[in-house]
Amino acid sequence: MKMHFSVPPRFQFLPTVYSHGWCTLPPFRIDKERGALGMVIHKSGGRPLRFEISQHNGDLCVDILSRRSLASWQRKLVRSTVRSCLRLDEDLSTFYEAANRIGRYRWISRIGAGRMLRSATVYEDVIKMICTTNCSWGLTQVMVRNLCEKLGMRDGDGESSFPAPEALASVSEKFLRKEVRSGYRSPYLLEFSRRIVRKEIQPELWRESSLPASELFEEVRSVKGVGPYAAGNILKLLGHYDHLGIDSWCRKRFFEIHRSQKRRNDKTIERYYEGHGRWRGLFFWLDLTKQWYQKQFPF
DNA sequence: GCGTCCAGGTCTACC
């Protein structure tokens, strides 16, 4: 079964898919040869749905792999998930206008970069972001893969979804340390998922929140295990680009590009982008990853 | 194969 989507002006599928490392983390799966992004989603009470997204003649095509037909609510779920993950409803026109006013950023709107791939839920993005902290990218991949394989729901072909908060909340810290390899992050993952199950925190509301970015940042920071780096990047996935979310890779990459900078600290980086207002986090990320679009995506 | 060292963000205790 196939579904088709129209896309906003200047939307480009592959620059969105490859916008950052999320596309390599399950339940996403990239097929480089066919230029397709696969994913598995699961809503409580139903079975996992697996589908694959690709772009043909401009429009998006979603190929449902785990079913011959879908109920109406399942079609709606797939549609809203694809729109959300690919940021199809995010209006970047003012960002592109800002980019076009600066010569070195004109490439951004020309190729339709700037939409950052996100997971099916905010909860999933936060858990994954905690798994990126204080470790190599390889270890992040191990942790996320283990979470999906050991706690997710499998579809008929054995592909796993990301575990629901209830599934994650039900295991022990020892299990996470031993089976997921999440180490000292394990109590953070447990506390966050258990707060969701107890309805003490509702991260899914953050995407539609009317809070100013600074207050939303503090709310995200209230999650144990989420510091300035993680919160800054979670905010980007919520559509707020006021924070840079600097980690060791960003720091290294920035000073590779800007060799002339004498003071090599985060304040230098912050100062460099402060003139870009609410888009500074997006300019920062696209500056660092420009070569991906010019040469080859690293994934 | 084994032991040691290091890198990577965040938390907590302390000043």
Next chain:
DNA sequence: GGTAGACCTGGACGC
């Protein structure tokens, strides 16, 4: 408010 040390894992390195 700033700083030091602990947290845990995997990879690099030397033996």
